[in-house]
Amino acid sequence: MLHSRVPKTFSPQTTGFQRNKKTGILMIWLQWALGAVLWADEFAITHFDASGRLTFTEVSGAASYRVEWSATLAPGSWTSEPPGIDSIPAEGSGERTVTVAPGAGTSFFRVVAVMQPPPPEGFALITEGLFQMGDFLGEGEEVEKPVHPVSVSAFIVQTKETTEREWDEVRTWATAHGYQFNDRAPGKGQGHPAHSINWYDVIKWCNARSEKEGLTPCYYTDAARTIPFRTGELDLTNDHVLWTANGYRLPTEAEWEKAARGGAPGLRYPWGNTISHPQANYLSDSNYAHDTSATRGYHPSFATGGYPYTSPAGSFSPDGYGLYDMAGSVLEWCWDWYGDTYYSNAPASDPLGPASGSVRVLRGGSWNADAFLCRVAHRNRSHPTGRYTTIGFRAVRRR
Numbered sequence: 001m002l003h004s005r006v007p008k009t010f011s012p013q014t015t016g017f018q019r020n021k022k023t024g025i026l027m028i029w030l031q032w033a034l035g036a037v038l039w040a041d042e043f044a045i046t047h048f049d050a051s052g053r054l055t056f057t058e059v060s061g062a063a064s065y066r067v068e069w070s071a072t073l074a075p076g077s078w079t080s081e082p083p084g085i086d087s088i089p090a091e092g093s094g095e096r097t098v099t100v101a102p103g104a105g106t107s108f109f110r111v112v113a114v115m116q117p118p119p120p121e122g123f124a125l126i127t128e129g130l131f132q133m134g135d136f137l138g139e140g141e142e143v144e145k146p147v148h149p150v151s152v153s154a155f156i157v158q159t160k161e162t163t164e165r166e167w168d169e170v171r172t173w174a175t176a177h178g179y180q181f182n183d184r185a186p187g188k189g190q191g192h193p194a195h196s197i198n199w200y201d202v203i204k205w206c207n208a209r210s211e212k213e214g215l216t217p218c219y220y221t222d223a224a225r226t227i228p229f230r231t232g233e234l235d236l237t238n239d240h241v242l243w244t245a246n247g248y249r250l251p252t253e254a255e256w257e258k259a260a261r262g263g264a265p266g267l268r269y270p271w272g273n274t275i276s277h278p279q280a281n282y283l284s285d286s287n288y289a290h291d292t293s294a295t296r297g298y299h300p301s302f303a304t305g306g307y308p309y310t311s312p313a314g315s316f317s318p319d320g321y322g323l324y325d326m327a328g329s330v331l332e333w334c335w336d337w338y339g340d341t342y343y344s345n346a347p348a349s350d351p352l353g354p355a356s357g358s359v360r361v362l363r364g365g366s367w368n369a370d371a372f373l374c375r376v377a378h379r380n381r382s383h384p385t386g387r388y389t390t391i392g393f394r395a396v397r398r399r
Contacts, residue, residue: 045111046095052083054109055097061125062090062113067100070108078110091129116399119156124259124322125399128154131258134343135377136266137273143340144377150254151349154399157251157259160313160324161332161394163187167194167205174208180231181205183387188305191312193330193392199360199384200233202250202333202393209395210247218242218249233385238352241335248395250335253361253379254351255396260326260364260376262319268375270319270326275374277301280328281311281367282374291371299367308389309367327365327374330392334361338381359383366390 047055054067067085070077080086083101090113100109119125134147164187171181181201185194197205207217207228217228223239234240241249251259262270268290269275276293277284281302284293297303302311314324336342336353338361353361359381365374368390372378382391 043113045109047097048109052100052102053097054100054111055095056111057095058090058093059113060093061116061127063116064089064114065096066112066114067098068110068112069100069102070110071106073108080112083107084109090127116154122159123156123397124159125156126152126154126255126259126321128152128399131261132265133254133257135375137268137377140375140377141379143343143379146343148343148346149348150258150346150351152254152258153350155251155255155396156399157255157321157323157396158394159318159322161193161330161392163191163313164194165190167197170205170209170212173212174205174230177208177211178230179204179208182233188308188310189312192310193313193325195308195310195330195389195392196387197333197391197393198233198387199333199382203236204229204231206248206250206395210245215247215397216242216245218245218247235384237355244398246398248397250333250393251396252350252352253334253336253363254346256332256334256361256363257376259321259323260319262321262323262326264320268377270323270376271317275327275371278316280316280365280374281309281325282328282365283368283370285370288371302367310389311367325364327376328369329364329367331362331366331369331380331390332364333391333393334363336361338379362391 043057043059045054045056065088066080068078068080069084083103085098085100088096088098116125130149130151132147133150135144136147164185167185181204183197183201185197187194203219207219207230210217218241219229219236220240220242221227221229221234225240225242229236260270261267267273271279274290274292275282277295277299281299283298284291284296286296298309299311303309311329316324318324319326337357338359339354339357342354362380362382365378
């Protein structure tokens with residue numbers, strides 16, 4: 001459990017909390033799945049009044065909360081049955097206010113936060129919630145408009161782009177277990193991002209990694225989702241995906257943009273509104289005022305040894321979610337079919353892209369892309385058979 005350092009105590013005059021007996025004590029703590037005990041000053045009940053309105057501060061990483069009460073404070077006496085509240089979905093940050101209805105006599109209340117377990121090593125949690133998607137600054141292409149609110153369910157995402165080492169390890173296992181690939185996905189080094197991989201092979205690789213780790217694959221050859229996609233090149237639809245599976249998959253375009261924004265809305269890049277070589281591996285030039293790099297052209301640290309001029313995964317500072325190389329390095333495949341006007345009628349919750357199309361979405365810019373193409377809002381695309389030294393990927397999983 002994670003406890004607040006000092007339980008809040010209120011007098012009957014300020015809260016109406018005591019019912020004809022001694023002052024009520026408000027207690028608040030976090031219930032951690034692993035049972036660790038830590039103090040948390042930021043998690044506290046901040047207000048409780050005579051009408052039963054109870055306000056508490058949310059804590060990062062919580063999945064939900066419940067309000068429990070006890071008439072005696074005795075061990076085992078706490079319950080979330082009325083007048084408690086059994087489940088309050090987490091919203092991420094700030095204060096939450098709920099209403100309880102204490103009966104006659106003394107009632108003691110506490111708030112318990114049920115925490116999300118930490119993501120696996122090499123992954124970051126993107127919490128459920130709303131964000132604004134599209135070109136905030138009005139400088140992009142029409143396909144980046146309109147800016148629109150999108151709610152995305154929680155998911156976890158690789159903190160770094162898939163490397164040649166990771167690709168080779170899974171591919172070796174996969175080819176011994178019935179999988180077939182068109183590409184070997186070379187990299188400039190084992191720690192560099194894998195590149196020159198077509199969309200179909202990436203989808204199969206995600207399934208192979210899932211099966212290798214004992215997880216349920218996401219992609220299937222049939223809409224009934226009975227045969228995992230392991231060979232060939234199939235133009236899968238949304239119905240071919242088991243979205244509730246715990247296996248690996250490509251991010252949707254909405255998931256990608258939420259992750260790339262790092263929790264900071266309205267910016268041109270994951271870290272701010274200007275870009276330079278100390279921040280990303282991209283092709284700098286003087287055409288854009290927000291390209292403030294002191295060096296022009298390809299990144300001087302990585303433009304060596306011939307094409308491609310990729311950089312080792314994780315060479316630059318991460319965004320607010322702890323993700324590396326969301327601008328520059330290599331473009332990243334997404335799940336969605338690409339549609340020029342999709343933003344105008346996209347669903348407000350967990351959009352999956354158009355039902356059909358001819359090209360798939362790419363995001364993020366590359367070592368060969370200029371400042372304009374590396375913007376968070378920029379949308380790119382390629383035929384799913386496309387294999388270029390500027391294209392790689394990173395995988396996600398459901399929370």
